[in-house]
Amino acid sequence: MKYNRVIVWFRNDLRLHDHAALFSALAKGKEIIPVFCFDPRNFRNVDLGFKKTGAFRTQFLIESVENLRKSLQALGADLIVEEGSPEEVVIELVNKYQAEAIFFSEEVTQEEKLIEERLEKSAWKLGIATEAFWQSTLFHIEDLPFPANLVPEVFTQFRKECEKFSKVQKTYEMPKSINFPNNLDDLGSIPDLSTFGFSKTANSKLGVLDFKGGEDEGKKRLQEYFWEKDLLKTYKETRNGLLGADYSSKFSPWLALGCLSPRYIYEEVLKYEKERKKNQSTYWLIFELIWRDYFRFICKKHGSKVFQINGIKNIVDNWNKDENSFWKWANGQTGIPFVDANMRELNQSGFMSNRGRQIVASFLVNDLGIDWRWGASYFESMLIDYEVCSNWGNWMYVAGVGNDPRESRYFNILRQANNYDKKGDYIRHWIPEIAGIPGFDIHQPFELSTSDLKQYGVALGRTYPQPLVGIKI
Known part of the structure; x- marks a missing residue:
């Protein structure tokens, strides 16, 4: 020793x-x-x-x-x-x-x-x-096929080179016992929510999953998703869902705090492929772990630039700081039902689908033109699965100041709603008040006359908000 x-x-x-x-x-x-x-x-x-x-x-x-x-x-x-x-x-x-x-x-x-x-x-x-x-990553930094300061600026190049030239190291064994000193006097108590100024919180019954922290719960979720419900084989087809516990793995909260190791998940995928099925879905879960790696290595490469308004591309844009519009976005009061439903899910449950995150982020930066760092900061506060590199890397990506090889990527909100919530089930789930309004099209900005708003008393403040902006078609 x-x-x-x-x-x-x-x-x-x-x-x-x-x-x-x-x-x-x-x-x-x-x-x-x-x-x-x-x-x-x-x-x-x-x-x-x-x-x-x-x-x-x-x-x-x-x-x-x-x-x-x-x-x-x-x-x-x-x-x-x-x-x-x-x-x-x-x-x-x-x-x-x-x-x-x-x-x-x-x-x-x-x-x-x-x-x-x-x-x-x-x-x-x-x-x-x-x-x-x-x-914290699937591929160890020492096993990358390039120095960390030369990580490619395009994900596809990073992924292909890592898949070709890098191997995933084996997981370390679980300890069987730990020799702990027997003369320590005060181990300290674990604080509760009130310590940090919060009242007791409860995950909304409308949420996709009642997330519980800890290694045991993370392993339990993996066991359920892979082995008990046998859902890994359809992951690629269902991962863009919006409702329910099982459209995606939901491993991200446990990955964010390291309750689950990405290499442990990788080894379970290989085991699943050997014992159950190997297909595009099993590969796609590994693909998503590689995305997670990528943002961590990008953050290591670029340092504090990932938190600066011009991002890693040093692009100067005319972002505004309209707090009124920002808070309407944050509170799910934009007047765009698909955006508002996603933000209400975040506020009431601490979670939002990957598809939803892209859509609301695009709306904030492209439609409202608001400083993307405000959105990244709000996600940092609200998301139960916040992880610094993935969060800020993704926000840079959507804002056009990160690693997106396409210029000016834009999510058409109405088209996204029609593609991923065609029947409006998700919107009605999170904004149930609007379901009974005659002639209401859930995929359009919601505009009613003053008399209609008073009659139906929908959403926040007894009215559903007028749209903040026009929508690009």
Whole structure:
């Protein structure tokens, strides 16, 4: 053994399976001290007035930390839970418990890298070793067929080269036991929603799934989707759905916090292909994992540019900052039923389909012309499956300042509604008030006379909003 005590600082890697930092710590340390820190900076209000991390994602995080502690306890260990700046809290724990090393997962974006750098600098001054591990992607950074600073700017090129020249490493084994110090005095309690200024939240009964955080729940969802319901074989055909639990895998919330490893999912796909069926759908789920990889490597390549208004293309555009229109979009009050239904799903459940995300993002940036970063920030707060690289990468893509090889991509909202909600089931699901209005076409901007609005008293404020803008046909 190289170290007497190693702190394993958990971040967006809240699992025990395929955990590089934990696996290495078990090999190099006599005693392991797992630590998680709730960083209050992640729960502050942003300039637009909402919290950086909203209630749904906060609840999912709390559940994931609770599950991690329970899993560690089952192996003879435990989890120290603290609140504060991790770069300070972890160093305090090093001093308190005489740890000799800190192992953690490497992140790639600005705020997370700054925390890492501060922690490593403080540890170096104390003579404490630090080791960072790459473990958020399907393809390991060392196995890419090009240096990280030369990642292709077009996804198709990235995917083809990785598929041809890179291999997916095997998952790390689950630990069978963990040697945890028996003289630690205060392990800390896991906070609840009220700690961060939220009242109790409940996933809307209209939502696609009652998402519960944690490694156990993530594995349970995979077992159900792949093996019990046998849905992987039709994933490609159903993935653009809007209603119900099973039109797509819904793995994203567990991937976002690292409750599920992408390599674990990959190995389960290979097993499914061997035991059940191999087709375009089984490949397509891996394809989506590669998309997730791509945005992470793009963020590593471009750094803080992914958060700047001109994006990675340095395109100067005349974005406006119309807060009134933004909040109508955010609250599902644009007067465009298909847009509003998707935003209401997000606000009431913390989730939205991939198709819906593209549509509402396109509407905000292309129809309303509003600063795309406002939309990205709102998604960061509201989405239960928010992951920094995928979120900001996708918003850049839609806004035309990212990795989209096509110029000025535009989603025709009415055409999208006709293609993906032809009978209006999704709109009626989230805006049930409008179903009984005579002569109402759910795929058109909704305009009624004042007398009609008063008579039917639909939607918010007893009226359904007049459309914010004209729609391109």
